[in-house]
Amino acid sequence: MPHDFLSFFLAWMSAPGRVGAIAPSGEALANLITSEITPSTGPILELGPGTGSFTYKLLERGVRQENLTLIEYGSDFMRLLQVRFPGARVLWMDAGRLAGSALFEGAPVGAVVSGLPLLNMSTRKIVSIVGGAFSYIRPGGAFYQFTYGMTCPVPRPILDRLGLKATLLDRAMLNVPPAAVYRLTRRPQSRLANSSNAASSKSDALISE
Numbered sequence: 001m002p003h004d005f006l007s008f009f010l011a012w013m014s015a016p017g018r019v020g021a022i023a024p025s026g027e028a029l030a031n032l033i034t035s036e037i038t039p040s041t042g043p044i045l046e047l048g049p050g051t052g053s054f055t056y057k058l059l060e061r062g063v064r065q066e067n068l069t070l071i072e073y074g075s076d077f078m079r080l081l082q083v084r085f086p087g088a089r090v091l092w093m094d095a096g097r098l099a100g101s102a103l104f105e106g107a108p109v110g111a112v113v114s115g116l117p118l119l120n121m122s123t124r125k126i127v128s129i130v131g132g133a134f135s136y137i138r139p140g141g142a143f144y145q146f147t148y149g150m151t152c153p154v155p156r157p158i159l160d161r162l163g164l165k166a167t168l169l170d171r172a173m174l175n176v177p178p179a180a181v182y183r184l185t186r187r188p189q190s191r192l193a194n195s196s197n198a199a200s201s202k203s204d205a206l207i208s209e
């Protein structure tokens with residue numbers, strides 16, 4: 001929606017680091033990041049939905065609003081999302097606090113769709129977000145993340161620590177600016193290291209930034 005460009009730009013002016021983009025994602029990127037999701041994916045967690053570019057695409061793909069949990073830290077965006085997606089669960093919270101928030105019973109989530117600006121975040125924060133999200137993802141589920149950077153925005157040491165692998169899904173060259181989408185999944189045989197059992201000295205060094 002044209003109106004979204006203005007509200008997005010104003011939000012970026014007031015908190016550029018948190019918003020991380022001057023405009024909402026376009027159709028090509030929304031198509032790509034949701035391309036593996038179907039109505040049978042089950043519960044979906046969306047992180048940083050902003051004005052809902054990816055959320056609308058999920059609905060177009062047949063996902064029911066009742067299967068959506070939207071985590072947004074911008075209060076204006078959060079209110080807008082509540083109006084636009086009244087059947088979804090919209091939570092005003094920092095995605096860095098996912099772990100221990102008991103958002104779901106067990107780990108039923110089939111996919112996480114993230115628009116979070118990870119490149120603007122510390123290592124510690126990325127570990128909390130990705131580790132927290134995977135605590136809700138069922139076996140075989142995936143975490144989809146876009147980036148404007150040339151490489152995966154979750155650095156290799158964090159993937160190693162969390163027992164994850166990253167695969168480049170594709171690039172959306174028509175997005176402005178062009179973006180790439182990565183799919184994060186658990187490595188075979190690996191168990192998610194959570195904050196309590198991953199306190200090796202190597203990990204401590206990793207998060208000491």
Ligand SMILES: C[S@@+](CC[C@H](N)C(=O)[O-])C[C@H]1O[C@@H](n2cnc3c(N)ncnc32)[C@H](O)[C@@H]1O
Binds near residue numbers: 021025
């Ligand atoms: C680059 S925008 C992406 C918005 C939308 N997904 C899109 O692609 O158009 C990043 C979004 O993440 C939200 N955000 C940033 N940090 C967050 C955090 N710690 N927890 C939840 N949302 C956050 C911002 O408020 C903003 O809506």
